[in-house]
Amino acid sequence: MMWMLAERYVTDNNLREGLLSREDYKPFPAIEERHKWSEIPQSLKKFWMDKGESKLNHPWPTLTATLYMDYIRTGNRVKYDSALLGRRQDLAALVVAECIENEGRFLDDIVNGIWCICEETFWGIPGHGYMMQRQDPLPDVSDPVIELFSAETAALLAWTYYLLRIKLDAVSIMVGERIQLEVKKRILDPYLNRSDFWWMGFNQERMLNNWNPWCNSNCLSAFLLLEDDPQRRAAAVIKTMRSLDHYLERVGSDGGCEEGPKYWIYAGGTLFDCLELLYGASGGMIDIYDEPLIRQIGSYIYKVFIDDSSYANFADSSAKVHIPAELAYRYGRRIQDARLSGLGAMEQKRKREEATQLEFSAMFRLLPALFHYAEIENDVGDAPYIRDAWLDGIQVMAAREQEGSSKGLYLAAKGGHNDESHNHNDIGHFIVYCNGSPMIIDPGVVTYTSKSFFAERYTIWAMQSAYHNLPIINGVEQREGRQHQADDVHYRQEDRLASLSMNLAGAYPDCAEITKWKRSISLIRDPQPYIEIKDCFQLQRASDDITLVFMTPHPPRIEGNGSIVLQDELHNTLIVRYNGDKFVVSAEVISLGDEVMRGIWGDQLFRIKLRATAAVKQGESVIIISER
Structure with missing residues (x-):
């Protein structure tokens, strides 16, 4: 086993001391830090203000038990999934709009959104209910499994509280306490206490895929933004690195994504999210961007690029893929690959608002897209037509x-x-x-x-x-x-x-x-x-x-x-x-x-x-x- 992360950093006695505390970890400006928010391009501000205003007085549609059971009854994954993910996208739009405007106009809708999500029985989707020990058409509230969207929900709530903490505490201290309670119960404690989730890779009972870095990136975000205990914080970072090592062991030296280019966004892309979180939380100490495998994982996406939004779409990938422009750009800059960063810049120019699109409510993608937008715009961004x-x-x-x-x-x-x-x-x-x-x-x-x-x-x-x-x-x-x-x-x-x-x-x-x-x-x-x-x-x-x-x-x-x-x-x-x-x-x-x-x-x-x-x-x- 090649421990690319764990062997290098877990044995380092300075790891715990090198990790930033919750109060010192400031990857992006919160709402009170107006300078950076004011520098966002006007066109981007308008886009997000329009999205936020469209959700004012939002009714927050109910997620019913029968809607959840529709998956078992009919096999349909769209109805419930769309309603659940829609809630999260709406909350994120309101949060960004409030951060841009800073007048409190969106706060009541944000609080309602937080409260509705915290009251959901299960933050995941019915199609992932198979992970629960007791199989039933409805989720088991006593079995808090961590799957893709429960982890993403925790990260969204954590980022929401990080950005709006002062404002939300002024409304009611119960909002923040509820976020911390629910995220701890549903995600933080199970993440530390259990190693039987297949995507972690510790039991090796099935192949690892995009679930590993995707879940890890969101769980890690929640720990870094909400966990005050330095021992639990360090334990989560160590466990993340060990889990990621299991994933990296299964990626071939070519860095290829066997799941297809669409899934690179959630495989190689969320691996990059993990590496950025580790890099930022350690003040740059945890840094494996010079590893050949990390470079190969990044370069995969332009090696299967055809033209425009077309990619060689083997496996469960669509023939057209809209990669997040900021993701490719930042990944390319980190590994000093001009082709990858150029692909990101080209994608942003190809569809100006693509970097503002919110997919699966991933705030750790959205926030860099906001604050790097102008920089990416200035990049030439030649298409990487590899022969x-x-x-x-x-x-x-x-x-x-x-x-x-x-x-x-x-x-x-x-x-x-x-x-x-x-x-x-x-x-x-x-x-x-x-x-x-x-x-x-x-x-x-x-x-x-x-x-x-x-x-x-x-x-x-x-x-x-x-x-x-x-x-x-x-x-x-x-x-x-x-x-x-x-x-x-x-x-x-x-x-x-x-x-x-x-x-x-x-x-x-x-x-x-x-x-x-x-x-x-x-x-x-x-x-x-x-x-x-x-x-x-x-x-x-x-x-x-x-x-x-x-x-x-x-x-x-x-x-x-x-x-x-x-x-x-x-x-x-x-x-x-x-x-x-x-x-x-x-x-x-x-x-x-x-x-x-x-x-x-x-x-x-x-x-x-x-x-x-x-x-x-x-x-x-x-x-x-x-x-x-």
Whole structure:
């Protein structure tokens, strides 16, 4: 075990003395420190004042027992989750508006919001109720489990009291005392007293993912802002570092996020939040920003950047990701990576108000966005169009025609295994963009329901290999599980080409009757750039039940025998060439009823299927994809 944090700092006798006390820890200006608040750009002030004013005399809708039970009864995760998270977003908007204006106009609504949240039985969501010892349609008030949103709630209340302490105490000292009581009972005490929460990593009963740094960052915020006892404060910092070490041990040296670029915001991004909290609370003593792994975790996000808000979206990631501009910018500055900080600056310029958006009420993201906004605006912020990237830990490659430009062809492909966090059965899968426009795609993820993370996950079409750009062999798809993995994986990169090859046979169960299926996925840059998908296979018996699948958001146009044309609304055009003697082509419409997926692709997707015309025991297929 490499103790990147614990061994370096827990054994240091100066750790407890080096930690700032609650009164001395001042990461951001409170409301009475008017100088910094007055320097916030006027456009930003107006944005947040408008948000706050829209919540004046807020009714704070009730979170009923039956609304909570709707998850168990129907599988719907949206209704209750949206209501719960909406409360927190509304409170944060009111807090920021009051800090900007400083006239007391929002205080009554803030107090009502705090009181309503403190009276909630459970600060988490129904989908995480599985963590409670007694399983029931309603949460067990006697079992204060720490999950993502209970931890975030504690942090939000802690930041609210930190920013408005003088004002809230003037209204009633009971407000602050209630915050401290509820956060201590629900988060601080369980965090110190229990080590059985799976996301902590101490029992190693399941893989760690974004939950580890995400929960730790919010629990740590609550301790630093509310805990007066120096021994409990130090114990929490030590436990956080040990837990984070377990997470870092599981991240490959490539720093890749197997959960996909959307989840980098909550995996690598909240790891950075943890490191910033530790750095600030120790006066800069706890500092691992020079570690290669920390740099690699940061650089992952621009290695899978395609163009605009498009990223190579394997696993449960959407194809469009709006990364927090301030997060990428500050992370890049800390590790002295101009590409990462440039991506953050570019994101802020691309959508001016993006840095002001509040997602999951994370005040430790919002406050830096406010106070660093002007600095980020002044950064040039060039887009990091990396020509070649290879993440050997998660076995993901990306390649484009030329460095520094989104023009031309872009290819991303993956190997790996089918037990990744937020896994899709997608070994050997690839995506193709043309001039920054999606042409052959990964559909992404649908709205989460009760099926999304448990036994029924792979009944959802978006998780199945049959809806990725992969072969279906003898009518059989890939299967989930760590045993289903790519082998003989090789990445090759040179000026002329970038290529990833692997044997896919292990991704399929025995009933597929595959002896070997070698897939090579290549971008050839000259003389005329094109993408080649080559499948060389050997089966246990001759079969004509072989189908190659390609997913696209554009209606495919079949031109003659062996040619398919894909064109987007901007007239970017790809031609897909295949051996018309070996395959017959068909296409079906996939109607999209899911709100999340419709928001990315519109009303429909198309699934192109190339089916073998003759029974073969072994053979080769070559697909050529090029601009027209």
